Amino acid sequence: MKISHKIIRCISLLFFIFHIIHVPILSLQNISKKYGTVQALSGVSFEVPSGSVFGVLGPNGSGKTTLLGIVTDVLKADSGSFTLFDKPATAHERRQIGTLLETPNFYHYLSGYKNLEISATIKQRGKDDIARVLEICGLTQRQHSVFKTYSLGMKQRLAIAAVLLGDPAVLILDEPTNGLDPSGIAEVRDLVRQLANTGKTIILASHLLDEVEKVCTHVAILRSGKLLLSGAVNEVISRNDYLELSAADNNALRVALLQYPSCTSADITGSLVKTFFTTQPDAAAINSYCSQQGIWLNHLQLRKKSLETAFLEITNNPAS
Numbered sequence: 001m002k003i004s005h006k007i008i009r010c011i012s013l014l015f016f017i018f019h020i021i022h023v024p025i026l027s028l029q030n031i032s033k034k035y036g037t038v039q040a041l042s043g044v045s046f047e048v049p050s051g052s053v054f055g056v057l058g059p060n061g062s063g064k065t066t067l068l069g070i071v072t073d074v075l076k077a078d079s080g081s082f083t084l085f086d087k088p089a090t091a092h093e094r095r096q097i098g099t100l101l102e103t104p105n106f107y108h109y110l111s112g113y114k115n116l117e118i119s120a121t122i123k124q125r126g127k128d129d130i131a132r133v134l135e136i137c138g139l140t141q142r143q144h145s146v147f148k149t150y151s152l153g154m155k156q157r158l159a160i161a162a163v164l165l166g167d168p169a170v171l172i173l174d175e176p177t178n179g180l181d182p183s184g185i186a187e188v189r190d191l192v193r194q195l196a197n198t199g200k201t202i203i204l205a206s207h208l209l210d211e212v213e214k215v216c217t218h219v220a221i222l223r224s225g226k227l228l229l230s231g232a233v234n235e236v237i238s239r240n241d242y243l244e245l246s247a248a249d250n251n252a253l254r255v256a257l258l259q260y261p262s263c264t265s266a267d268i269t270g271s272l273v274k275t276f277f278t279t280q281p282d283a284a285a286i287n288s289y290c291s292q293q294g295i296w297l298n299h300l301q302l303r304k305k306s307l308e309t310a311f312l313e314i315t316n317n318p319a320s
């Protein structure tokens with residue numbers, strides 16, 4: 001083979017790999033859905049990047065379950081469309097998705113293992129995968145105990161084990177920690193993190209902001225069926241970062257900060273000047289700017305809002 005052919009093949013391979021990595025797992029375009037007079041979703045569009053843990057976040061009744069129902073073919077959208085793996089969703093694409101929309105009806109008097117055998121038969125997934133999913137979900141030791149003796153966390157981990165049968169690349173989980181006690185919540189959260197570390201894309205609906213902040217890399221925030229925003233969790237939070245500063249003369253500091261490009265407000269609160277910007281504040285640049293103005297800072301701290309604070313501001317803002 002000539003060298004130029006080899007180079008062309010290498011470049012094609014690189015393009016192919018780039019395409020696979022960057023193709024969104026799920027892409028929604030203008031999805032709308034009504035139940036009678038209730039507009040559950042209006043024109044929702046966003047993309048779920050490959051390998052992300054994507055939180056669909058919103059208060060009760062905001063349309064999360066409806067959205068996941070449409071993606072998993074349980075419900076039909078009135079209008080709009082979506083693609084899975086950059087293709088129209090057919091049975092083939094759907095087989096690569098493991099779904100947990102509600103807690104499965106496991107048999108209380110059968111063991112975890114027997115229950116998974118039944119799930120494998122229903123899903124036509126084959127039984128040779130059961131040992132693997134039990135191991136991932138930390139249930140190997142208790143696989144022969146009857147289901148009713150499991151803790152709440154173990155029951156939910158068994159439900160996730162059933163979803164993992166056949167090793168789907170994408171998991172869709174609706175409120176996976178709902179109804180669990182704190183230790184169950186921690187167990188499921190750890191399992192979600194562990195699965196994300198193996199490269200799976202995980203889409204989970206939750207109204208628990210703390211939960212989304214702890215496990216998700218990306219988020220879409222819904223309110224009354226409308227998408228308020230979507231993006232990387234860090235970006236959503238960093239839009240709301242601010243600086244706390246102080247100097248010997250806080251009045252002079254405040255006046256100087258208000259002259260700084262991108263500063264939107266500077267207010268004296270107690271002994272500090274709380275300062276907001278249109279972009280992510282650069283603490284080093286602002287420190288240097290203040291010294292150029294002859295103001296020496298004795299306190300400079302970047303404050304990050306929690307997703308909860310950002311979420312409440314976004315969902316309570318009537319303009320959003």
Ligand SMILES: Nc1ncnc2c1ncn2[C@@H]1O[C@H](COP(=O)(O)OP(=O)(O)OP(=O)(O)O)[C@@H](O)[C@H]1O
Pocket residue numbers: 035036038039040058059060061062063064065066067207
């Ligand atoms: N089968 C239905 N018939 C009529 N209205 C429905 C139906 N299912 C959902 N809705 C309404 O659609 C809206 C969105 O509901 P959905 O369950 O999708 O929201 P959600 O964000 O998942 O809520 P939750 O967090 O409470 O589960 C709500 O106003 C709800 O009452």
